[in-house]
Amino acid sequence: MRRRRWSAGLSVKRTVTWLAVMVAATATSMAVTAGPSFAYPTTAEATSSAGYGYFNGETQILAIHDSHKDGYGVGIIYYRYDLAHTGPYYAWNREGNGTTTYLYLNMPSGTEIKIYACPEQGGLIIENKCGARVFASVPI
Structure with a gap:
């Protein structure tokens, strides 16, 4: 049986194809694992003079609590x-x-x-009396 000889062109095609597959696989794995440069906590509490809002990312519940007897909600x-x-x-209380x-957000x-x-x-x-903004996220 006669041995088949590989041409230089076929060898180059195989190498280029192999490199393209490796680059695509690397890019895909980087896209899947890449996330934001910072991660927000899974809980956050926003406060004001009337009360507070508490978001829990694990349960996806926003709790709105009135903690002052001041006539405001x-x-x-x-x-x-x-x-x-x-x-x-x-949302309000x-x-x-x-x-x-309680408000379930289903996120x-x-x-x-x-x-x-x-x-x-x-x-x-009363927007001019709002507290500072806070950020949170639902865990992955």
């Missing part, structure tokens, strides 16, 4: 980065001092959220 302004319309969205309202893994807590009165959030 607690309004939460939040932005969800898993939806086409990121926000603002609004108008039940009075010492009460907590996918890795989703980020930004939250502000503000005093609320008569259905209107």
Whole structure:
């Protein structure tokens, strides 16, 4: 039986194809493992003079607590980065001092959220008295 000789062109094609497959595999693995340069915590608490909002990424629940007997409710302004319309969205607790309202957000893994807590009165959030913004994310 006669041995088949490989041409130089076939050898180059095989090498180029092998290199292309390796580059594609490396790029894919980097894209899958690459994440943001920083990770937000899975819990966050936004405070205001009327109360606070607490987001737990494990349960995906936003708790809104009125912690002051001041005649104000607690309004939460939040932005969800898993939806086409990121926000603002609004939630509130108008039940009075010492009460907590819960909102289940049903967010996918890795989703980020930004939250502000503000005093609320008569259905209107008093935005110029909001506390600092906080960020959290749903764990992957």
